Amino acid sequence: MRLLAFDGRMGASGDMLLGALVAAGADPSVLSPVEDALDVTYRVHEVDKNGILATKVDVLLAEADGGDPRGEGHGDDHRRLRADGDDGADSDDGGDRDDAEHSHQHQYHHHDHAHDEEQTHHDGDDSHGYSQGHDHSHPHSHDDHKHHHSHDDHTHAEGHGPHRTYPEVVDLVESMNLPPGVVADATAIFRVLGEAEAEVHGTDLDETHFHEVGADDAVADVVGVCLLLDDLGVDRVVTGPVAVGGGETEMSHGTYPVPAPAVVNITAAADWSVRGGPVEAELLTPTGAAILAHLAEGVETLPSMSVESSGYGAGGWEFPDHPNVLRAVVGDGGSRLVRDEITVLETNLDDAPPEVLGGLQATLKDAGARDVTIVPTTMKKSRPGHLVKVVVKPEDAERVAYRLAVETGTLGIREHGAGHRWTARREFETATLDIDGDDYEVSVKVASDADGVVYDRSAEYDDALTVANETGVPVREIMRRAVDAVASEAGGT
Template structure:
């Protein structure tokens, strides 16, 4: 029997989004050792309580962050450690079912908590801390260096997202919900549990955001919230809406996955070793409100990625235009842009531009390529067809040294008639240049400026 020596892969199924507590629960259920959380409990007056529940028939794990010490006892709620808390001795984290999904308790990072009243949940507790204060708390936890680095990087993502949303600097921003004790416990706990699993690669399928609106400290906002949008903009994975009108992807969950996970369109091939289900608070029947985590060995092959390849030949592009194509086409959705020297018809030097993009982005990228270069056709190498421009020809007259010269100008427009390029015919311009003291480039410029439609100024 051949032993699979491929990479150890941790894969998340993002169809029901993710929050900090769901990530903790999924990781524990997939085999991460809860003892990795001890450093957080020793620093903050909190405790991770691990239990089990059932979501639409799926046996799942829950992880609640509850207050301990004076802050937890002051409310008059008693802690029943023996029934609900995990036991570090012997690594016993057997789960005890209690009812989740009531709306009377809401996690600060979005997913509702359970209706169990024998302890005080930590959500939202603690001051609104600055980014610097959160860094100091994490540094005091005596974490392994790699765990601390990852936790701080996640909080930096959260801080930069909030700073961008509120128009402040990273050092000036004060975290709101994500600066509370439970959010710190979620971020640092997730980093510790990920390192305990020791994956070589972490991936996630597209993350569902949910829909509707959600109440925040600044007011009522549509889902996904502004912070999630900012975090996702810098992440490798993609978002998708629905499938319900609830907040499914929270800033904490988004930031953790933005730091750790690369995006994939579908779960990779795995020789499965473990799986885990982390439950969210809402009951969303018929959708199981769980985050699934899979752990296994990959087959070592390259990841399948559906792409489209677009091509066009250019014989008149300037270095400035070619130099800007990488940035411009990337903004339109290109994954890679290659520009190769080529010999064109009539032995002219030119360039072959090859662009790789996702199939769903091909039309937008093709349009951007046409607008930037003025090309009249973009080939779809994968689908054996191309998008071409509508072409019209106009004749302009140039008055030069008392003589009148005619130059043909091509007008390129899209299917709706919107013009995106005006270009003089090279052969006409060359003939005029031979009879005058002007350069070919100057003749081209004057002819295009003299176009009766005067469209150049519209670009």
């Protein structure tokens, strides 16, 4: 199984993830659908981070760029500054970049920025109620480094484009002619971001504007990461504990501790853990958190793997003793099951007729449910009842919940939140059985792990029952013969 492991001990952001994936072997040419759909272009180049050669990916305004954004000689390489630090603080924009063109010296001091246009936060600052015209607190002194360039020359795409709602972002992503898996991952990541923002502000997901999260550069970060990941062709993504940094940050609603509110909400539902430090800066941004929350499972140490490639994605901070990079390692991680993102719906019923319960399997699966379980239980006052549990993909949850409500009349449905299940790869093969000179076909479900190693075969009962009724052979015998026939064709594996 092809494994991708991130080392987030210096946090994560959208552009750090872009850089890490390119450095680990992903082809940046796959990013062209984003450039075709938006007025942006990606600039890929290398920078030095405390002696480590790291890959930096900048999202630039295509029309404003005076030259080839992927080449050398782009004189103004000042990074994006993001209030929430999304791709800023620890990542792609949080502070002044240390690219080869700009070698600013950052110290552990706080300062206030008053450059409204320059400081547009990127990966979700406004998702926490940040506004472009506010002060930013970063762990370096603006007085300690002098800017000898004009901010009018900036071509970074911070905040460019409309501030979209979640449905508008989904429509945009679906219009980009992307592989289906990339569309599914990107829209799921934006849902994570949108739900975190809505929870912070107490608003509805579909009506809440993403602000900077929904602007062109943020869309380029999220969709770009999904495209690069698809190009790498990995089966499993893991991350160690992710550093959030420390200290405080200034937002439009006041001073908040690091991590920012939306980051706290996102990580609460993530499979991986977070840790404070190791510096007083905002290291984990909402975009970085959302991407990892959707894609990665948590591990405490690097899993056993045969390393094929590795690389570092550069962030924007300069610290004396901590290279501001995100490491990605790709290799063979052994045979494992497939991680499937799900959520679970459930409701208690005490007055549903048996006919309704009997039909729920079919009606809910038609609406998008992956599995339906009905468990007899005892309700209050000792009344008999049933617990209905439904496994769905997060994006199908609302539709399936509505179908469950109208089918059963239930007044409330609980959702357990986004999680995951481990599943086998499932394929169907057809077994042809010769019984008394006649051929009969039975479907057989074949289960295998991520490397294609088969560990179970089971005949479809309905097919076997039909053959049993026509031939008089017991259904159990039909099922056994079907499984044996498929196994024999596969060489007995």
